Amino acid sequence: MTFIRALEFFSGIGGLHFGFNASGANGQVLESFDMNQQANDTYKLSFGKSPVSRGIDRLMVKDIEKYNANCWLMSPPCQPYTRGGKLLDDQDNRAKPLLHLLDQLEKLKTPPQYLFLENVKNFETSRSRHRLVTLLNKMGYVFRECLLAPYNFGVPNDRLRYFLMARLRSSFGTPTTATSTTHDGTVLRPEKFDPETEIIYSSWPLPAFVEDPRKSLQQHTFNIPELQKFMDENEKDGKDYLLSRQLILERPNFRFDILQPTSTRSACFTKAYGSHHVAGGGSLLQTQKMDQQEYDFGNSESIADLGIRFLTPTEVARIHVFPLDEKHDSPNPFESTTCTDNVESGSSAHSSGDSLTTVRPFNPRLTQGREGPFLRFPDKLKALQRYKLLGNSLNVWVVAELLRGVLFAEHPGAPRPEYQPADGDSESNAERPAMESSNNAEGPEGGKHDITAPEDGLSEQTQGDLQEDESSRETKRARVE
Numbered sequence: 001m002t003f004i005r006a007l008e009f010f011s012g013i014g015g016l017h018f019g020f021n022a023s024g025a026n027g028q029v030l031e032s033f034d035m036n037q038q039a040n041d042t043y044k045l046s047f048g049k050s051p052v053s054r055g056i057d058r059l060m061v062k063d064i065e066k067y068n069a070n071c072w073l074m075s076p077p078c079q080p081y082t083r084g085g086k087l088l089d090d091q092d093n094r095a096k097p098l099l100h101l102l103d104q105l106e107k108l109k110t111p112p113q114y115l116f117l118e119n120v121k122n123f124e125t126s127r128s129r130h131r132l133v134t135l136l137n138k139m140g141y142v143f144r145e146c147l148l149a150p151y152n153f154g155v156p157n158d159r160l161r162y163f164l165m166a167r168l169r170s171s172f173g174t175p176t177t178a179t180s181t182t183h184d185g186t187v188l189r190p191e192k193f194d195p196e197t198e199i200i201y202s203s204w205p206l207p208a209f210v211e212d213p214r215k216s217l218q219q220h221t222f223n224i225p226e227l228q229k230f231m232d233e234n235e236k237d238g239k240d241y242l243l244s245r246q247l248i249l250e251r252p253n254f255r256f257d258i259l260q261p262t263s264t265r266s267a268c269f270t271k272a273y274g275s276h277h278v279a280g281g282g283s284l285l286q287t288q289k290m291d292q293q294e295y296d297f298g299n300s301e302s303i304a305d306l307g308i309r310f311l312t313p314t315e316v317a318r319i320h321v322f323p324l325d326e327k328h329d330s331p332n333p334f335e336s337t338t339c340t341d342n343v344e345s346g347s348s349a350h351s352s353g354d355s356l357t358t359v360r361p362f363n364p365r366l367t368q369g370r371e372g373p374f375l376r377f378p379d380k381l382k383a384l385q386r387y388k389l390l391g392n393s394l395n396v397w398v399v400a401e402l403l404r405g406v407l408f409a410e411h412p413g414a415p416r417p418e419y420q421p422a423d424g425d426s427e428s429n430a431e432r433p434a435m436e437s438s439n440n441a442e443g444p445e446g447g448k449h450d451i452t453a454p455e456d457g458l459s460e461q462t463q464g465d466l467q468e469d470e471s472s473r474e475t476k477r478a479r480v481e
């Protein structure tokens with residue numbers, strides 16, 4: 001398999017890097033780029049290396065070519081494509097770094113063979129996406145696009161996101177013409193390209209790049225684990241994360257999204273989660289009167305008696321499937337989380353010999369190397385800042401599966417392009433820097449939930465963040481349950 005040399009743009013707290021590791025890819029993340037100081041401090045603590053903090057919109061071709069990378073991982077800002085961000089699309093300044101990267105991509109002498117992009121729902125109808133896929137098509141990439149949420153992969157969380165996986169046609173060893181057929185007759189992509197009618201897949205697994213017309217995709221159903229498997233034993237009562245009685249009483253008729261530990265769903269945790277001003281942006285947990293499962297939101301006294309709390313940052317990080325430095329003396333609670341198989345599940349990271357994407361039953365322990373890297377927040381970051389970074393981030397398991405099952409999947413009949421080390425470059429034998437362990441023993445929790453802490457800009461985007469995921473929540477919930 002090709003040795004993957006990846007660049008991680010808009011790295012945040014490293015969700016793409018963790019996903020890359022968990023995909024089992026043969027390779028390494030060479031460099032990451034972000035300009036958020038708190039995210040970069042967290043990234044440094046987790047991976048032992050600081051991202052480049054120079055603005056991505058100031059990177060030039062020479063700055064990128066020096067890495068000789070063959071893979072780009074990108075999760076650009078989502079505000080240009082959300083109602084809260086006014087849907088300004090390519091006219092929004094926050095879209096500039098992505099559009100700038102596309103300009104640079106076109107100028108590269110050796111464009112990356114592999115490209116991965118994550119963004120919010122709505123991106124798929126944006127002018128930015130139109131520009132992206134039109135450019136990719138022109139440059140000879142084949143690609144798959146999808147709108148998927150963690151629950152599609154067996155994780156009890158709704159976080160519907162757009163993903164694009166693109167591969168240079170030449171990496172399959174086929175001609176760079178509009179239609180390519182491999183020697184065994186499988187079709188690499190449809191003859192005609194129209195960005196308006198390209199399929200955006202909405203179920204998992206999706207067809208791999210090389211479609212074998214003799215095979216058809218089968219549905220796959222997961223048994224989704226209960227939330228209690230993600231719960232923080234140290235926060236059983238969650239005293240530090242309880243919503244105050246006063247806050248609940250001040251919000252008659254506010255429909256809190258209340259979950260019980262036995263729930264097999266949760267709403268998207270946005271970067272506004274944990275804010276006591278909005279009491280929203282993600283699901284809340286009931287800790288008292290557990291036999292009460294119907295809620296009268298008009299009677300806020302009855303809601304205030306339920307001991308409602310926020311999930312802790314550790315719990316949110318677990319639901320986002322970040323590897324954490326935790327002791328696993330107990331049996332793996334996810335081992336029984338197997339799927340209802342009506343499709344053969346591929347359990348190996350490099351399952352080849354099948355042109356369709358393969359499915360792994362969800363098991364977060366597969367993302368965790370014994371030695372790390374683990375997600376580690378600096379002690380100085382308060383709970384609200386951690387929620388914000390997590391809310392900006394992504395689901396590591398989803399990224400891992402899309403990379404493993406689609407982007408890096410091997411294809412029958414495809415010659416295996418070999419990585420050619422540059423002079424003096426012994427990369428193929430190198431340890432991934434990601435495997436360096438940090439000697440910081442602090443868990444991700446560190447600080448306590450400080451409800452008097454400044455909100456660090458939460459309020460500006462809060463309404464938009466809430467709206468962003470509100471619309472899809474009800475339908476998704478129905479599908480999870």
Ligand SMILES: C[S@@+](CC[C@H](N)C(=O)[O-])C[C@H]1O[C@@H](n2cnc3c(N)ncnc32)[C@H](O)[C@@H]1O
Pocket residue numbers: 010011012013014015016033034035036039054055056057075076077078097389392393394
């Ligand atoms: C959606 S978040 C990506 C989060 C990331 N995938 C993670 O796992 O945390 C977008 C990131 O882009 C960064 N960003 C926005 N504009 C940037 C720019 N011009 N240059 C570098 N980073 C930028 C933000 O700081 C933010 O961390």
